[in-house]
Amino acid sequence: MKLLRSELKSEFNKKLFDMSARELPDRGTIFHDDQITCELSAKIVQFGFQLSGVIKTITNYQCVRCLCYNSKELALPIKLWLSSKEILTGDDYQDMVHFPKNIDHINMNDTISDIIYLAEPMNPNCNDNCKGLCPNCGINLNQSSCDCKLDSHDSPWDVLNNF
Ligand SMILES: [Zn+2]
Ligand SMILES: [Zn+2]
Incomplete structure (x- = not known):
């Protein structure tokens, strides 16, 4: 998913972006269907833009006990800053994405696929009584x-x- 600088500059509120999971780099996530919906808001801030909202998708997890696949509806919060400044490293800056002023769009696919991947449970069960x-x-x-x-x-x- 690409966000255009011109789009960000005019700001938006709870705008829906539909995308396909096939656009994302492979992190081993199994998607139920390829549908990913991002509901995003953009605001201009001093050093760039603030981007926030939710990523909605359905993923499949394999139960570690019975090995069946179960689908899980996800609604994952996203909040980050697209900064024109060079990113400083450290925990305080982990929500910062470098977006230099001379670039006219930013590709969000890596960020989105990381957020979905990190939401995956460590030892998924189909239910507690499996x-x-x-x-x-x-x-x-x-x-x-x-x-x-x-x-x-x-x-x-x-x-x-x-x-
Ligand atoms: Zn038996
Ligand atoms: Zn199970």
């Missing part, structure tokens, strides 16, 4: 049950108990 897969036959225990008798001696805790 029973996972049977370690013996591999059946999805949320959908059906099996007759496997799991030998309790397989548990590493039993080995420890023998000591």
Whole structure:
């Protein structure tokens, strides 16, 4: 997604930008469909522009227990400054994006794809009560049950108990 300097200069409020996930650099995110909607506001500030709003999309996550895919609706806040000044490094400046005065547009794809990627849960579950897969036959225990008798001696805790 490109934002034109002329567009930013005239400011906007809660403007909708539709884009396709295929435009984004690949961060390993699985999109439910390719639809991404950004609702953005732009304001002129002393050293450039302030950009804020939400990024809305639906991504798919694989449950770490049962390996099924689940879709999740995301509405992620975005707030950053497009600064004409050279960016200083450090935590205070992490929301700053360098936008030199002689450039007529800025490409937001890296920033958007980072925000979506960082929203991904570390160990996603389809739900807290997910029973996972049977370690013996591999059946999805949320959908059906099996007759496997799991030998309790397989548990590493039993080995420890023998000591
Ligand atoms: Zn699951
Ligand atoms: Zn089983």
